[in-house]
Amino acid sequence: MEFRSIAPASEAYTRELALRNEVLRQPLGLDLCDEDLSAEADQQHFGLFDGETLRACVIAAPINESTVKLRQMAVAPAFQGQGLGRLLLEQVHARLRRQGCATIVLHARQGAVGFYARLGYRSEGSTFTEVGIPHRRMRCHLTEPGTP
Numbered sequence: 347m348e349f350r351s352i353a354p355a356s357e358a359y360t361r362e363l364a365l366r367n368e369v370l371r372q373p374l375g376l377d378l379c380d381e382d383l384s385a386e387a388d389q390q391h392f393g394l395f396d397g398e399t400l401r402a403c404v405i406a407a408p409i410n411e412s413t414v415k416l417r418q419m420a421v422a423p424a425f426q427g428q429g430l431g432r433l434l435l436e437q438v439h440a441r442l443r444r445q446g447c448a449t450i451v452l453h454a455r456q457g458a459v460g461f462y463a464r465l466g467y468r469s470e471g472s473t474f475t476e477v478g479i480p481h482r483r484m485r486c487h488l489t490e491p492g493t494p
């Protein structure tokens with residue numbers, strides 16, 4: 347499995363949109379095509395590729411000089427629970443550390459809170475609704491010992 351950046355407007359970005367739609371939107375009866383994605387051109391897109399096939403993806407959106415928000419984390423259904431999510435986040439953490447990022451924040455779906463907790467993220471605040479389902483705010487300090 348190869349970790350790669352995905353350039354906005356590339357062929358790989360089209361595959362990323364398809365994976366995100368399949369994993370994160372269609373199960374909720376939603377369609378990514380209905381959303382304004384224009385801000386995504388200024389965000390970093392990362393993926394795990396098996397040849398040219400995208401198996402997992404995530405986006406890092408800058409908040410300020412040392413903080414990034416991760417969004418739209420998705421692993422292809424047939425490959426979930428096999429370590430790809432962990433591998434992708436480990437690679438993303440390493441890349442963001444090199445860029446000077448110290449803190450990552452994200453909105454985790456309730457069902458994914460345990461996954462992020464395994465990767466060093468802590469929940470904060472109360473549950474809130476996004477895309478119609480419960481979420482928790484989570485935060486990870488990349489400089490903290492033990493963070494993958």
Ligand SMILES: CC(C)(COP(=O)(O)OP(=O)(O)OC[C@H]1O[C@@H](n2cnc3c(N)ncnc32)[C@H](O)[C@@H]1OP(=O)(O)O)[C@@H](O)C(=O)NCCC(=O)NCCS
Pocket residue numbers: 369370418419420421422425426427428429430431432433453454455457458459460461462464
């Ligand atoms: C949530 C998701 C990204 C996790 O990726 P994954 O490849 O399935 O997870 P991994 O196999 O890499 O698991 C890594 C670790 O987290 C644990 N884990 C995985 N999913 C978990 C979950 N839903 N709850 C609790 N723990 C979980 C694993 O047991 C594993 O633990 P270990 O490495 O300490 O043994 C993926 O399952 C997915 O895309 N789910 C559907 C979409 C989604 O919910 N995206 C997140 C939006 S916020």
